[in-house]
Each structure stands twice: as C-alpha cells, then as structure tokens.
Amino acid sequence: MTVLAPSIGFGASTIEAISDANDEPAWLRDxxxxxxxxxxxxxxxxxxxxxxxxxxxxxxxxDVELLxxxxxxxxxxxxxxxxxxxxxxxxxxxxxxxxDLVRRALEEGDTPAVPAPEVGPAGAAxxxxxxxxxxxxxxxxxxxxxxxxxxxxxxxxxxxxxYVPADVAVDAALLARSTVERGNVAYFPLTLVLAERGxxxxxxxxxxxxxxxxxxxxxxxxxxSGREAWVRYANLQRLGDATWNIGAxxxxxGPGADVTTLNAEVGSSVTKVGxxxxxxxxxxxxxxxxxxxxGEDQHIDINAFQDLSASHVTSDLxxxxxxxxxxxxxxxxxxxxxxxxxxxxxxxxxxNLLLSSEAGAEPIPVLxxxxxxxLRCGHGATAGAIDPVQLFYAQTRGLPPDEAERMIVRGxxxxxVAQIESEPIKAEVLQALAARIGSADVAEDAA
Amino acid sequence: MSEQLEIRxxxxxxxxxxxxxxxxxxVNQGEVHALMGPNGSGKTSLAYTLMGHPDYHVDAGSVxxxxxxxxxxxxxxxxxxxxxxxxxxxxxxPGVTVASFLRNIYNAVHHPQQPSPEEAxxxxxxxxxxxxxxxKLLADKMALLKMxxxxxxxxxxxxxxxxEKKRLExxxxxxxxxxxxxxxxxxxxxxIDALRNVAEGIxxxxxxxxxxxxxxxxxxxxxxxTPQFVHVLLDGRIVMSGGExxxxxxxxxxxxxxxxxxxxxxxxxxxxxxPEPVGQHA
Ligand SMILES: Nc1ncnc2c1ncn2[C@@H]1O[C@H](COP(=O)(O)OP(=O)(O)O)[C@@H](O)[C@H]1O
Ligand SMILES: [Mg+2]
Numbered sequence: 062m063t064v065l066a067p068s069i070g071f072g073a074s075t076i077e078a079i080s081d082a083n084d085e086p087a088w089l090r091d092x093x094x095x096x097x098x099x100x101x102x103x104x105x106x107x108x109x110x111x112x113x114x115x116x117x118x119x120x121x122x123x124d125v126e127l128l129x130x131x132x133x134x135x136x137x138x139x140x141x142x143x144x145x146x147x148x149x150x151x152x153x154x155x156x157x158x159x160x161d162l163v164r165r166a167l168e169e170g171d172t173p174a175v176p177a178p179e180v181g182p183a184g185a186a187x188x189x190x191x192x193x194x195x196x197x198x199x200x201x202x203x204x205x206x207x208x209x210x211x212x213x214x215x216x217x218x219x220x221x222x223x224y225v226p227a228d229v230a231v232d233a234a235l236l237a238r239s240t241v242e243r244g245n246v247a248y249f250p251l252t253l254v255l256a257e258r259g260x261x262x263x264x265x266x267x268x269x270x271x272x273x274x275x276x277x278x279x280x281x282x283x284x285x286s287g288r289e290a291w292v293r294y295a296n297l298q299r300l301g302d303a304t305w306n307i308g309a310x311x312x313x314x315g316p317g318a319d320v321t322t323l324n325a326e327v328g329s330s331v332t333k334v335g336x337x338x339x340x341x342x343x344x345x346x347x348x349x350x351x352x353x354x355x356g357e358d359q360h361i362d363i364n365a366f367q368d369l370s371a372s373h374v375t376s377d378l379x380x381x382x383x384x385x386x387x388x389x390x391x392x393x394x395x396x397x398x399x400x401x402x403x404x405x406x407x408x409x410x411x412x413n414l415l416l417s418s419e420a421g422a423e424p425i426p427v428l429x430x431x432x433x434x435x436l437r438c439g440h441g442a443t444a445g446a447i448d449p450v451q452l453f454y455a456q457t458r459g460l461p462p463d464e465a466e467r468m469i470v471r472g473x474x475x476x477x478v479a480q481i482e483s484e485p486i487k488a489e490v491l492q493a494l495a496a497r498i499g500s501a502d503v504a505e506d507a508a
Numbered sequence: 509m510s511e512q513l514e515i516r517x518x519x520x521x522x523x524x525x526x527x528x529x530x531x532x533x534x535v536n537q538g539e540v541h542a543l544m545g546p547n548g549s550g551k552t553s554l555a556y557t558l559m560g561h562p563d564y565h566v567d568a569g570s571v572x573x574x575x576x577x578x579x580x581x582x583x584x585x586x587x588x589x590x591x592x593x594x595x596x597x598x599x600x601x602p603g604v605t606v607a608s609f610l611r612n613i614y615n616a617v618h619h620p621q622q623p624s625p626e627e628a629x630x631x632x633x634x635x636x637x638x639x640x641x642x643x644k645l646l647a648d649k650m651a652l653l654k655m656x657x658x659x660x661x662x663x664x665x666x667x668x669x670x671x672e673k674k675r676l677e678x679x680x681x682x683x684x685x686x687x688x689x690x691x692x693x694x695x696x697x698x699x700i701d702a703l704r705n706v707a708e709g710i711x712x713x714x715x716x717x718x719x720x721x722x723x724x725x726x727x728x729x730x731x732x733x734t735p736q737f738v739h740v741l742l743d744g745r746i747v748m749s750g751g752e753x754x755x756x757x758x759x760x761x762x763x764x765x766x767x768x769x770x771x772x773x774x775x776x777x778x779x780x781x782x783p784e785p786v787g788q789h790a
C-alpha cells in the first residue's frame with residue numbers, strides 16, 4: 062500500500078525564512094533544520110496507534126501557511142523579579158535578550174534521540190545543563206505526538222519563555238496571553254518553563270484564535286522543575302471554533318519537586334493533546350488537572366502518560382468534562398510504574414458529565430506496573446448524565462431546571478477548581494468556562 | 509387569607525404499579541397534620557407527587573394550592589408558591605457548598621428573575637439578596653437550629669451523617685420559610701438526641717402561616733411536634749383520620765389493629781417495604 066504523505070503548507074524554505082526574518086543565531090537556525098528533518102522523517106499518526114484511534118486527522122487544515130509574524134505573547138514581570146534573574150518574556154525576545162539561557166534550555170530539552178546540531182557558534186563555551194542536570198531527559202517511550210513536537214520545535218514563531226533561578230519565589234501568578242489574529246494559518250507556539258532548584262512559580266498560559274476560519278494550532282509546552290521546585294501551570298485554551306488544536310505537553314518533575322498542570326479546554330473545533338509526565342526525581346509530586354467544557358460538535362481527546370521512574374513519587378491525574386450538544390471527549394491515560402521505582406503512589410481519574418443524549422465520552426485508563434513495591438496505583442473512569450435525583454432535589458428548592466443544571470455542573474467541576482490555588486487564575490478559568498457551562502456560584506464562603 | 513392544600517381522590521402510579529389509590533386530604537395554613545403508615549404504604553409517593561417528581565404519574569384526582577392546580581406546575585414553580593418538601597433521603601450535590609446552595613435557593617424562591625431571551629442560559633443569579641444580608645440571615649437561622657457555622661462551608665449532604673442531613677433539610681426550610689411544608693420522615697434514622705434537636709428546629713421554624721404535613725411511621729416525633737390531625741395511610745388509601753389521640757392508639761395497637769378496624773388483611777403492605785437505612789447521630 063502506498064501512503065501519500067499529506068502535504069503541509071510550508072517546507073524547509075519556510076523554516077529558513079523564520080530564521081531570516083528574526084535574524085536568528087546559527088545554533089538556532091541549525092536546531093530548526095535538524096528538527097524539521099526529524100519532523101519530515103517521522104510518520105503522521107496512522108490512526109492505528111492506541112492514542113490516535115479516537116481522533117482522525119483527515120480534516121486537519123494542513124495546507125495553510127505558517128504564521129510567520131504572530132503578535133508577541135504578552136508577558137508582564139515586575140522589575141524586582143527581573144533583577145532577581147527571573148526571565149519571563151515572548152520567546153523571540155528571549156532569544157535576543159538571553160541567548161545563552163534560551164539555548165541551554167532548548168538544547169537540554171532535546172531528547173537523546175535527537176542528534177545535537179553539529180555546528181555551534183565558534184568558540185562557544187561547553188553547555189552546562191540548567192539545574193545541574195537534575196531533571197534529565199527521562200525516558201522516551203511517549204511518542205504519540207513526536208511528529209507534532211518536532212514540527213513545533215522546527216517551526217515555532219512565537220511562544221513564552223519563563224526561567225526562575227534557584228530559590229527565587231515568584232508569588233503572584235504570571236500571565237502569558239497569546240492571540241492568533243487571523244485564520245488560514247498554522248501556528249506552533251512553544252512555552253518553555255524552567256524552574257530551578259527551590260524555585261516557585263505560577264503561570265497562566267492563555268491561547269486564543271479567531272472563530273470561523275481554519276487554524277492549525279500546534280502549541281507545545283515543556284516544563285522542567287529542579288530539585289524541590291514548586292510549579293503551577295495553567296493552560297487556558299480559548300481557541301476559535303474552527304481551530305484544530307494538536308498539542309503536546311511534557312512535564313519533568315525533579316527530586317522533591319511539586320508540579321501541578323491544569324488544562325482548561327474551552328474552545329477549538331478539535332483538540333488532541335498529549336501529556337507526557339516524567340517523574341524522574343525521587344520524592345516528586347505531580348498533579349494533572351483538566352476541565353473540559355465542550356458543546357456543539359467539539360471533539361476533545363486527551364492522552365496522558367504518567368511515567369514513574371523514581372521512588373517515593375506521587376502522580377495524580379483528574380480530568381473532568383462537561384459535554385453538551387454533540388460534543389465528544391476521549392481520554393486515554395497510561396500510568397507506568399518502572400521496576401526500579403519504589404513506594405510510588407498514583408491515580409488516574411476521568412469523569413464525564415453528559416448533558417445531552419447526543420454527547421459522548423470514552424475514558425480509558427491503563428495501568429502498567431512493573432513492581433510490587435507500590436503504595437497505591439489506581440484509576441477511575443465514569444461517563445453519565447446528571448443524576449435525576451439531584452436535579453429533582455435542586456428543583457424542589459425553587460431552581461428552574463437550567464439553573465439547577467448549571468449549579469450541578471459547576472459543583473461537578475469544583476473538585477478541580479478547588480485545587481487552583483491562584484485566585485486570579487481560578488477566576489479567569491471560571492469566566493472562560495462560563496461561556497459554555499454558564500455561571501453559578503457554588504463555593505461562596507459563609508464566613 | 510388562609511391558604512389551603514386540597515388533595516382530592518388522588519391516584520398515582522409508577523410505571524404500571526398503582527401506588528396511591530384515591531387519597532383525599534386538606535391541610536390549611538397554620539395546621540399540623542401527621543400522616544402515619546407502615547413502610548411501603550405510599551407516604552413518600554404522596555410527598556413526591558405533591559412536589560412534582562417526574563417518575564410519579566397522576567392517574568386521577570387533583571391537588572390545589574393558592575387556587576392553582578399544583579399538578580400542572582414544575583417542581584421549581586411549586587417551590588416558588590412556597591411549598592417545601594423535606595426529603596426522607598436528601599440528595600448529595602457534590603461540590604456545591606451549603607452556603608452557596610442556600611443563597612441560590614433563597615434567591616430562586618424569594619427573588620425569582622426572568623432573564624432576557626439573549627441572556628437565557630447564561631444569566632448568573634448574583635442579583636438577589638446582598639451577600640452581607642444573606643450571611644446575617646444564614647447565621648441567624650443556623651443559630652436558631654443550633655448548628656455549627658462550619659457546616660455552611662461543607663458540600664451539600666456530602667459525607668453527612670443521617671442526623672446532619674435531616675438538620676440541613678430543616679435549615680433549608682428555615683431559609684425558604686414555606687407556607688406549606690411536607691416533612692417526610694424527618695425523624696427517621698435519628699437517635700433520641702438528634703430527634704430532639706431536629707424537633708426543636710421544626711418547632712422553632714413553625715409559624716401560624718405554615719401548614720405542615722408531617723409524615724412519620726413512629727409516634728415518637730409527635731411527642732415533640734403536636735399535630736391537630738392524624739391520618740393513617742394504608743396500602744395507598746387514607747383509612748383513618750382523627751385527632752392527636754389516634755397517634756397514641758397506633759402506638760399502642762400497631763397497624764394490624766388499623767387493618768382489623770377497616771377490614772383489611774393483616775400485614776400485606778409491610779412485605780413491600782424497603783429497609784430503613786441505619787441512621788447515625790449528627
Ligand atoms: N421508584 C419506584 N419504582 C417502583 N416502585 C416504587 C418506587 N418507589 C416506591 N415504590 C413502591 O411504592 C410503594 C410505596 O412506596 P413509598 O411511597 O416509598 O412508601 P412509604 O414512604 O410509605 O414507605 C412501595 O410498594 C414501593 O416499593
Ligand atoms: Mg417513605
């Protein structure tokens with residue numbers, strides 16, 4: 062059988078054009094080339110892979126031009142933090158202003174399978190890994206999004222760079238907002254977060270695109286936390302109704318580090334995000350939280366890989382979806398506990414509330430445990446309509462059916478919402494969700 | 509003017525099963541009626557039918573309240589006509605705090621709002637009672653019912669003991685201030701201290717503007733809340749009515765005595781009874 066490689070609307074010359082337009086240093090130019098070659102050599106998902114069974118890429122708008130000049134990501138940082146060495150900026154700006162740091166950060170994230178660029182800038186000092194190499198590359202078994210990861214590494218034209226030096230605490234949440242302003246484009250923003258040993262940081266990463274016109278949005282997120290770092294990352298996806306969101310997120314959790322990621326999926330026509338969580342440091346903790354609110358013909362498919370390769374780690378996943386109209390949600394999650402990882406604790410829970418008889422959900426959790434020396438490893442998956450008993454109970458208290466439903470849906474989400482520590486982020490996430498689920502106040506404190 | 513809940517020849521079924529076989533009962537504002545009967549006799553079915561539970565099909569008869577045909581109205585509209593049902597088995601509403609639930613239902617009943625068409629489905633109900641005022645109301649009602657303020661930040665009925673659930677029903681009643689309250693086995697599953705507690709709460713909430721239909725199958729609740737009228741429901745029919753003394757006769761003689769009096773075979777309905785859950789003390 063001959064498989065024709067689907068055409069995409071840009072090629073090697075476009076990759077060169079990105080470097081030309083931004084007057085990029087040679088190492089970055091080379092790195093883009095290398096990744097583009099790898100992207101071309103990596104096959105598209107065939108649909109036979111377990112992670113790709115539920116989302117077809119047939120209608121992905123591949124044949125659109127690459128967005129070369131996206132508006133800068135809006136990032137604000139106060140001067141005191143900048144003075145302490147925190148870098149928080151649009152990625153293109155960071156390349157110009159902190160080239161060595163960005164280079165280290167990018168190259169360190171390249172998995173061993175990627176050949177390092179052969180030519181570096183003349184006389185460059187040998188690279189020291191950020192964070193003393195404590196996060197390491199981890200394992201590379203998670204490959205569902207390799208094609209898209211490579212494309213984004215090659216073709217990113219915008220993105221966010223956040224670097225927090227050792228023992229620096231950023232108390233207020235940082236907000237990165239990016240908007241694609243026109244349709245018929247492909248855009249692959251790269252969000253890079255590095256929290257060194259003992260650093261603390263909270264980031265809201267918000268993405269928007271216009272309604273009505275096709276956009277191929279291929280954002281990737283790379284989060285690395287050093288020893289005992291504390292990271293809160295919230296991705297607020299408010300993409301337009303004709304956007305295809307094919308994204309990947311990699312989270313490396315260092316020894317004793319504590320990392321929570323939240324994906325709030327509100328917009329897009331189709332979303333297919335792969336989460337790759339590498340528990341590589343002893344005593345690390347990760348929480349993967351998800352809030353999905355979808356309606357009309359939206360399709361949201363998340364696949365997750367929780368890789369427990371160190372001892373005494375905890376990794377919990379909780380994804381909740383509220384599905385209206387004909388919306389579909391799929392979840393496929395694998396928890397892998399390596400043979401040498403002792404006394405680990407992990408859980409995967411995916412719950413789906415179906416608010417229409419035509420909505421559907423397919424949650425599939427999988428456990429692969431290679432050791433008996435575990436504390437806890439479990440999963441739960443549900444999909445169903447609102448309990449009519451709850452609805453009747455609320456109605457007998459005077460709430461009309463739509464209001465009762467809103468309150469119950471909002472209460473359903475509370476299990477995740479209550480875990481959002483940053484009040485401004487919580488408020489933004491709720492406001493974004495309100496477009497679908499309506500607003501209901503369920504957690505007012507009586508005090 | 510005193511309003512009247514008038515139930516006439518009510519026949520109700522679930523699926524193909526006939527449960528109420530012609531119930532007639534009138535409760536005026538300011539009156540306390542006790543409805544007694546063994547498990548499975550149809551007490552909860554009557555309460556659910558009065559409140560508009562979608563599973564209960566009305567085959568015949570009528571229910572009027574404030575001059576309206578109650579049976580035509582949705583449950584929320586009945587609530588807004590100030591009819592209240594304290595559930596025998598209250599429902600959990602995960603993730604919704606007691607405080608916020610109570611404020612939402614207070615506003616729904618006392619400040620109902622019609623959103624404009626373009627706002628429909630999106631309208632937040634933040635425009636009811638001011639927050640500070642509601643907090644004061646809630647604090648007062650909780651004090652009246654001797655409830656710990658910490659209760660307000662728990663999620664509705666989640667992990668509540670049997671006694672706590674019943675007390676939350678009473679708190680909702682106190683907040684909504686109904687004119688017709690149906691209390692379905694508010695005494696069941698409670699030990700003696702919790703029972704006294706809940707009964708005191710009912711007494712504290714009762715007012716001359718409130719009619720009460722108190723469903724129970726034990727006499728013990730009536731030691732605390734004294735009814736003027738007692739009715740016995742057996743096998744889907746009210747077979748006896750009387751004053752408070754009837755509850756004592758029932759206590760002394762049991763339902764088989766009622767069956768003998770009205771010429772029914774003994775112990776038929778208890779076979780169908782669901783077991784009562786074991787209650788815990790709040
Ligand atoms: N949802 C239901 N489906 C079928 N039968 C029911 C249902 N609910 C109640 N019943 C039956 O209806 C009869 C009356 O029940 P119920 O009204 O709960 O009695 P009570 O409250 O007096 O104990 C019983 O035989 C019971 O089994
Ligand atoms: Mg009952």
